[in-house]
Structures are given as structure tokens and as C-alpha cells.
Amino acid sequence: xxxxxxxxxxxxxxxxxxxxxxxxxxxxxxxxxxxxxxxxxxxxxxxxxxxxxxxxxxxxxxxxxxxxxxxxxxxxxxxxxxxxxxxxxxxxxxxxxxxxxxxxxxxxxxxxxx
Amino acid sequence: xxxxxxxxxxxxxxxxxxxxxxxxxxxxxxxxxxxxxxxxxxxxxxxxxxxxxxxxxxxxxxxxxxxxxxxxxxxxxxxxxxxxxxxxxxxxxxxxxxxxxxxxxxxxxx
Numbered sequence: 512x513x514x515x516x517x518x519x520x521x522x523x524x525x526x527x528x529x530x531x532x533x534x535x536x537x538x539x540x541x542x543x544x545x546x547x548x549x550x551x552x553x554x555x556x557x558x559x560x561x562x563x564x565x566x567x568x569x570x571x572x573x574x575x576x577x578x579x580x581x582x583x584x585x586x587x588x589x590x591x592x593x594x595x596x597x598x599x600x601x602x603x604x605x606x607x608x609x610x611x612x613x614x615x616x617x618x619x620x621x622x623x624x625x
Numbered sequence: 626x627x628x629x630x631x632x633x634x635x636x637x638x639x640x641x642x643x644x645x646x647x648x649x650x651x652x653x654x655x656x657x658x659x660x661x662x663x664x665x666x667x668x669x670x671x672x673x674x675x676x677x678x679x680x681x682x683x684x685x686x687x688x689x690x691x692x693x694x695x696x697x698x699x700x701x702x703x704x705x706x707x708x709x710x711x712x713x714x715x716x717x718x719x720x721x722x723x724x725x726x727x728x729x730x731x732x733x734x735x
Contacts, residue, residue, distance in 0.1 A: 553725045556723070618668050
């Protein structure tokens with residue numbers, strides 16, 4: 512596998528379910544990100560992990576819980592979501608350092624909350 | 626509040642024409658600038674990056690940056706139907722915080 516992979520690609524869940532999204536990067540990067548993409552809105556940064564340490568949490572509701580066990584893997588644990596949480600969830604990775612950081616995205620997980 | 630502004634479009638150009646996409650940003654300390662292409666139902670794909678004032682060319686794509694005017698653009702020459710997509714402008718500062726615009730929808734008409 513190359514690049515950034517995400518599973519599952521599609522997920523339908525009820526508001527009382529608990530599920531997890533998985534992201535894996537094969538680029539040797541040291542930073543990983545979760546973004547939310549809703550229709551007609553800019554990409555919203557949710558979480559940033561540098562060297563496995565969370566450095567940013569942009570006021571994301573606690574029903575979203577990230578986990579980064581190592582620099583190659585990132586999870587987003589979901590529980591008691593709301594229908595407005597339905598969106599495309601994108602994982603990205605980059606090599607932090609200097610001014611030439613570029614973020615590379617995974618294919619995304621299309622989440623539907625019923 | 627850091628903002629990245631793009632015309633949402635849709636922008637329609639005939640095949641073979643030049644498509645011009647524009648982006649303005651509010652944070653003067655921004656240092657890195659990117660254009661991503663996103664096809665419907667897919668994730669963003671990096672097209673170009675630019676860090677210095679002036680033009681940067683890569684094949685049919687040219688990125689232009691003017692830091693004094695806080696403006697970055699993307700020109701697509703000889704537009705093809707396969708270029709039809711949403712183009713996202715992204716701006717980053719010295720950290721690894723990226724700020725994205727809402728994107729411009731481009732349609733190339735055969």
C-alpha cells in the first residue's frame with residue numbers, strides 16, 4: 512500500500528452506535544490530521560498530531576475522540592453522533608519541519624448518521 | 626480569524642481555453658500556498674505548491690503568488706474535460722496549520 516489509506520470508505524450508523532475510523536500513512540510522515548468536509552463549507556480541521564502528540568483540537572465535540580498510537584496510524588472514535596455529523600471525514604499526513612510541508616489526503620470515509 | 630476566499634463558481638470554460646482560478650487570504654504571515662483538485666466524491670489531490678512571489682509552472686498549470694496583495698491564482702492552459710473538478714486553495718503559516726477555501730467548481734465544456 513502506498514500513500515494514505517482510510518477504512519471504512521462508507522459508514523452508516525445510528526445515533527447510539529459506537530464506531531471507529533482508521534487511517535494509515537505509508538509516507539514516513541510525522542504528522543497526521545483529521546478533517547471534516549461538509550457540503551458548501553471549507554475543510555474543517557478537527558485534530559492534529561505531531562510526533563504522536565495531539566497539538567490541536569479545534570473545539571471538536573467530545574463525541575469525537577482521536578487516538579494516535581504511532582506516527583503511522585490514526586483513529587477517530589465515534590459515539591452518540593448527531594445527524595449533522597454526517598460528512599466526509601478525511602485523514603491527511605505531512606512531514607513537519609521547514610516551510611515546505613505539504614499535506615497528502617486519504618480517500619476519506621463517507622459517514623451517514625441516521 | 627484566518628480566512629481564505631475563493632469564488633465558488635461554477636466557472637465554465639470551453640475545451641482548449643485558459644481557466645483562471647483566484648484566491649485571496651487574510652493572514653499576512655502565510656508562507657506556503659497550495660492548490661488541490663477534488664473530483665466529486667473523491668479526496669483532495671495536490672496540484673501545485675508555491676512559496677515565493679511570482680509564477681511557477683508545471684505542465685499546463687501555472688500558479689501565481691503576490692504576497693503584497695495576498696493573492697494566489699491558478700491558470701490551467703489548454704483546459705480538458707478531465708480538468709472539471711473543484712479546486713481548493715490552501716494557505717499555511719510556519720506551523721502545519723492549513724486553511725482551506727470553499728473551492729471553485731470548474732466545468733470544461735467539450
